Amino acid sequence: VTFSDDNSRVVAELPTGESVEVLLYGATVISWKDASGNEKLWLSDAAKLDGSKAVRGGIPVVFPVFGTAPTHPQTKDLPQHGFARTSRWEFLGKSTSESTADNNTSANNEPTVKLDFGLSSGSPGLDPLAHAHWPFRFNLIYSVTLNPSSLTTSIVATNDGAEPFECQVLMHTYLRVNDITAIEIHGLSNASYTDKVDAGAAKTQTTTPLTITGETDRVYAPVEEAVTVAEQGRPKYRVTRDNLSNVVVWNPWTDKAQSIADFEPKDGFKKMLCVEPGAVGSWQAVEAGDAFEGAQTITLL
């Protein structure tokens, strides 16, 4: 595993050629490439990578609130999607396992690299808005695990204080696609969802795969275990979740993309699809000393 850490980002490459790049700002995964160097995530050309704004693209981490929650006492004053994506995380270290020459046929022996990042109420890089508006003692560990066919991101949010808190967690993955009009999203059949482009109306998905033909912003509670993104009829990504009961599907389409300053190129919505596993349909109560854990795995098909 080749590895570099220049104090602002961590890059790791497997012996088989796949790579991942994580910005310490937000612990945002900003690149994930396969062995041929093909990028799997979408990153805006105008994304700020200097810590001045949450990254537009890659995988921002959403905590402790999804969107804004004006009626939720604990998080009502926090910025949209919370402060994890606008804080500078600490790189805690890496662990690797390499395939061995005498037994490299088993999948368990695939080369793997795991990068760990931390953010806590005591972190020097914590967004000042967290200090101002979220007075809890907490510790987050975010792990990014790469192996040849998949990327896993997992979070452990621990309550280090004496008071319980309530939080939401989401991994705001911007998947790269070639042509949004050729995409089908499977695995949402019969799922109930909130349609944020229809005033938050409660709806139920049919059994037809979801296609994207306009601005889409939906919070699903999927019934099925995996959401699969197919392009031109060919399965492309499988997204599975651990303890994350929601999946947000977002594409800004033409007008919304126009209105987002750091969304470039403006027709970039044709090249991206956000499939965002999270625990956002309700609040996760974390008692003093307890932790909430959740993870997503994106597998290349």
Ligand code: BG6
């Ligand atoms: C999605 C939300 O998860 O994130 C959308 O459902 C929102 O409503 C989108 O527009 C992007 O949010 P932001 O804060 O990164 O512009």
